[in-house]
Amino acid sequence: AQRVTQPEKLLSVFKGAPVELKCNYSYSGSPELFWYVQYSRQRLQLLLRHISRESIKGFTADLNKGETSFHLKKPFAQEEDSAMYYCALRYSGNTGKLIFGQGTTLQVKP
Amino acid sequence: DGGITQSPKYLFRKEGQNVTLSCEQNLNHDAMYWYRQDPGQGLRLIYYSQIVNDFQKGDIAEGYSVSREKKESFPLTVTSAQKNPTAFYLCASVTGGSGYTFGSGTRLTVV
Numbered sequence: 026a027q028r029v030t031q032p033e034k035l036l037s038v039f040k041g042a043p044v045e046l047k048c049n050y051s052y053s054g055s056p057e058l059f060w061y062v063q064y065s066r067q068r069l070q071l072l073l074r075h076i077s078r079e080s081i082k083g084f085t086a087d088l089n090k091g092e093t094s095f096h097l098k099k100p101f102a103q104e105e106d107s108a109m110y111y112c113a114l115r116y117s118g119n120t121g122k123l124i125f126g127q128g129t130t131l132q133v134k135p
Numbered sequence: 136d137g138g139i140t141q142s143p144k145y146l147f148r149k150e151g152q153n154v155t156l157s158c159e160q161n162l163n164h165d166a167m168y169w170y171r172q173d174p175g176q177g178l179r180l181i182y183y184s185q186i187v188n189d190f191q192k193g194d195i196a197e198g199y200s201v202s203r204e205k206k207e208s209f210p211l212t213v214t215s216a217q218k219n220p221t222a223f224y225l226c227a228s229v230t231g232g233s234g235y236t237f238g239s240g241t242r243l244t245v246v
Contacts, residue, residue, distance in 0.1 A: 034175060059234075069178075069225065069237040111177060122168065122193070123227075123235060127177040 027052045029114050031126035038102050039134050046097040046129050048086075048112030056114050058095040059123070060086055063109040072110070073097070082106070102133045138162065141226050141238035147246045148213065148220060156211045156241045158226035165230045167209035171195060172223040172240070181224075184209055213243060221245050 028051045038044055050056060060072040072081055075088040075095060086097045095112060112126040139160045148154045158167065166185040170178040180193030184203040198217025203209055209228075213220045226238040 031177075068239050069227075071234040074234070122180055122183055123178075124180070125170075125178040127175060 027114060027116060027124050029112050029124050029126035031110075031112055031129045033129045034127070035130045035132065037132040037134065040104055041101050044097075044099045044102045044106070044131065044133075046110050046112075046131065048095045048097065048126060050093050050095065050112075050114050052093075052114055052116060054116060056088075056116065058086075058088055059113045059115065060084070060095075060097050061111045061113055061125075063111070065108070069111070102131075104133045104135060107131055107133045139226055139228055139236055139238040141224075141241050143241060144239070146241055146243045148243060149246060151215045153212055153214050154243065156213070156224055156226075156243070158209045158211065158238060159207055160209075160228045160236070161207060162228055162236060163206070163230065164228035164236070165206070166228060167203070168227045168229075168235075169193070169199075169201065169209070169211045170225045170227065172225055178225065181211065 030049045032047055058075045061069050062072045063069045073086050084099045086095050088095050109128050109130050111128045113123045115121050115123050142157045168183040169181040172178050179195050181199050182193050182201040184190035187206050190201050190203050200212045221244050224241045227235045229235045
């Protein structure tokens, strides 16, 4: 069965420290993976998609098919990065459903 | 200004009552989705629709119903059969080649 796992409910780091939010998935086909972010009182919004291989707000994520992981990384955390982060997997085409992980709250302390 | 509008922002339901959450989009997106967001459980898929007049159950469809009579609209009804309806509900839409666009959500509370 398709599944997305984010093992950490809360990740707390100090400003300037490196950040890695973990995401593992299980899917038998060729997955399309995303990271979504939800800042306080704002809508859920797309942060990254593995297909585009771009860096947004200093975040990067690499799809590792061998380890079935799509961890989100940033070398130097900023206070404004504090938010809820969701990893998601899409299958069954461009309008296919998204399966979300449980979410990780990132707290960046000053 | 294109986007998804969910209404109301807050909704209170009495025991045994059905309530309907509205989701409207003017993005001309084909597919629309309803998710339920609970603390520690992420977003779980309730129902989705990829074309007008067709919809599919998601992972937690019991106690919910939907309709898709127009491309722009995908209302969700929370019926009295849903035993634990207190949650935050998110609507999303997508079309081929685009990312998903999410609404601002409706917080439903049973009183």
